[in-house]
Amino acid sequence: MKPEKKPEIYGQTGILPPSQNERPTPSQGVWVQWVLIGIVFVYIALLLGIPAVNVFYQAFKGGIGPFFENLIQPDFVSALWLTVLTALIVVPLNTCFGICAALAIAHKKFRGRTFLLSLIDLPFSISPVVAGLMFVLIFGRQGWLGDWLQSWNIRIIFAFPGIVLATAFITLPFVVREVLPVLEEAGTDQEEAAKTLGANPWQIFWRVTLPNIRWGLLYGVILTNARAMGEFGAVAVVSGNIIGRAQTLPLFVEDAYKSYATSSAYSAAVLLSLLALVTIVAKAVLERKTSVR
């Protein structure tokens, strides 16, 4: 149903005549609203909801016992340990870099700023497989440093250092991307005030800048951690998937699935899903925090 009245022009005042409704909504059609909501529900359920529920169903359909039995297998434990260790190295590294880069870029206008930002964003758009390949081409047996590394008996590819490098590459942009907008929003007034009051740069950073960026920073760290623990493609390339030696949890999931150990694949998947759940909840909480402020 369309509004029947033809639009009229009421002089130059632009004031609507009092007879007209306050909200000139054309026929609401509540059913349209519910059909649209219905489509969204079905789509999201098919693509996200049902698969998410399935992870937990598959992991626990045999009961709690088998679930925990899967969690004490030596392969699983070593994969878990390697994942945690990778995150413990990569997250602080990229947090430091992220803070430095954001501080450096935030209040500056210079030639090539956009280029620098695009460069930092690059790991988001490069296929993880290609990212892993780059490191293989440097450190692999046929790579640039291959011979040199071999003469010193250092293994980077097919070993832990390669996993760390590839993961650090993939997760490089997260902290910068979260901190940079916060810094830009905050401006430099407070820092300058601190400076005129005689604070040194270090004090300014700890007492003024860091408290300002803390929630954005925390969110960036959480995203970095989630991706670092969950990265698959890049790690698959550089690790060569040697069981018990250079296998992280996501690789363990794939390996178990491909060797028909579906239940242990799902037990590991539950742990990784809990990580995702924590990430999502943290995001919601942090968003609320920053919007209240």
Added chain:
Amino acid sequence: MTISSAPTSQSSVNPLKALAHLSWPWRVTFIYLFFMLLVPLTALVLRASTVGPAEFWRIATDRVAMSTYEVTFVTALIAALINGVLGTLTAWVLVRYRFPFKTVIEGILDLPFALPTAVAGLTLATVYSTNGWIGSLLAPMGIRISFTRLGVGVAMLFISLPFVVRTVQPVLQEIEKEVEEAAWSLGASRFQTFWKVLLPQLMTAILTGVALGFSRAVGEYGSIVIIASSIPFRDLIAAVLVIQRLEQYDYAGATVIGTVLLLISLVSLIAINLLQAWGRRYEA
């Protein structure tokens, strides 16, 4: 992911002093970027250039490689476009309507960002297999999803969904209700208002989201390698081909296909930046 808006003007800061103050962050930034980004990128490009143009072309366009591009890019494009429509609809519903379980939907939408791709692939492969919860409903109709190209499509839909929703949502939130009301009071129908007033304002955001989703879907490996059977000419994607070549110690082959993928991501990155610049064209 988005290139941040123009920096706030800082006329009061003495640039020299500021630079001296920030020299440490700059140093760390440059050193880290040099070793983590530039060296690896150079390694790939240099290695690709040692292959030689004729050989490069031969490897890049051989039959298997061409079939993987077709599977990868066409499927990614279709998935991104579907999400362009349904993602916009999702953003619309989330911004404009109140309904039960809204927070659940909001949260679950971030799942593709937060859930490791291996887990996504695992659960999608199970749910959409012929004896899975959804796959078993489709099997009687002769539709198989897991281990076919449709599976690749489902994984790509999964991975690219949040990009459109999350780029459209803030733009939609900012559009003032008055604009719509003005259109209504001038006699436009709901449909006309959407098509002629709202959609043009949303178009850049939608296209950016589609480009981001496409770029992510093209590079996706983890979930696809699990849900697809990776048979050449059927559902083998370019990223999996890179790994297969590496496993055969065919470094030249892996490098060439990898470079092609890299070029595609660079092109989509430029496209995304241009789109965003275009979207800001009326801003000061």
